[in-house]
Amino acid sequence: MHDQKKLWNKAHEQESIHHYSTQPTSFFEEVNKIIPPASRILELGCGVGNDSIGFAEAQHTLIATDLSEVAINKNKERFKNIPNLNFETLDMSEPLRFHDNEFDAIYARLSLHYFTNEVTRKIFSEIHRVLKPNGYLCFICKSTNDPLYGKGTEIEKDMFEHNGHIRHFFSEEYAKSLLENKFKIEKIESGDEKFYGNNSAFVKSISRAIK
Numbered sequence: 398m399h400d401q402k403k404l405w406n407k408a409h410e411q412e413s414i415h416h417y418s419t420q421p422t423s424f425f426e427e428v429n430k431i432i433p434p435a436s437r438i439l440e441l442g443c444g445v446g447n448d449s450i451g452f453a454e455a456q457h458t459l460i461a462t463d464l465s466e467v468a469i470n471k472n473k474e475r476f477k478n479i480p481n482l483n484f485e486t487l488d489m490s491e492p493l494r495f496h497d498n499e500f501d502a503i504y505a506r507l508s509l510h511y512f513t514n515e516v517t518r519k520i521f522s523e524i525h526r527v528l529k530p531n532g533y534l535c536f537i538c539k540s541t542n543d544p545l546y547g548k549g550t551e552i553e554k555d556m557f558e559h560n561g562h563i564r565h566f567f568s569e570e571y572a573k574s575l576l577e578n579k580f581k582i583e584k585i586e587s588g589d590e591k592f593y594g595n596n597s598a599f600v601k602s603i604s605r606a607i608k
């Protein structure tokens with residue numbers, strides 16, 4: 398397996414995903430409408446921070462995290478002196494370094510689909526732990542209808558390594574199985590959208606922590 402941290406650092410050095418990420422996304426707009434004012438938010442896999450700055454400008458307090466220190470260092474420079482926006486390096490496949498019940502919302506756009514089933518389930522447990530009761534989990538992952546599905550070497554069910562990139566494609570059923578007993582699902586839907594200029598298919602979910 399290719400080293401995913403190296404791969405993402407390279408992508409962020411080359412700015413290959415920056416070109417498409419200058420504005421807050423439609424998912425940000427959707428989430429920003431429903432979360433309470435002045436929420437404390439943890440963002441997982443923030444990339445270039447285009448949604449992070451959207452949340453900060455909407456007066457939420459954000460810890461925006463990413464595996465890539467290249468991305469985090471660039472974001473710190475680009476968005477410096479914004480008191481309610483903090484960028485931190487974090488590998489979400491490790492236990493989260495935050496307290497129980499710390500966040501009003503967790504936001505993860507295109508970042509929860511890189512892990513084996515076992516690791517994904519641990520990440521969802523950790524997300525549940527650090528969310529306040531009724532806290533929001535909002536995520537989009539690539540779906541099993543994505544054009545890249547099935548390309549490359551199969552690692553496990555619905556998970557493939559293609560040109561060095563590992564992706565675990567979600568179905569709605571799989572997303573529901575990750576959420577069941579821990580979250581009340583408010584929305585779960587599938588669709589098509591262009592991500593970074595490429596035709597893609599997604600599963601999107603908004604749910605709330607049951608505690």
Ligand SMILES: C[S@@+](CC[C@H](N)C(=O)[O-])C[C@H]1O[C@@H](n2cnc3c(N)ncnc32)[C@H](O)[C@@H]1O
Binds near residue numbers: 463487
């Ligand atoms: C496709 S980009 C999405 C970036 C941003 N959320 C967006 O919607 O444009 C995926 C991001 O997840 C990050 N990532 C990959 N593995 C990660 C991990 N184990 N922990 C935290 N972030 C990770 C990558 O560095 C990359 O910035």
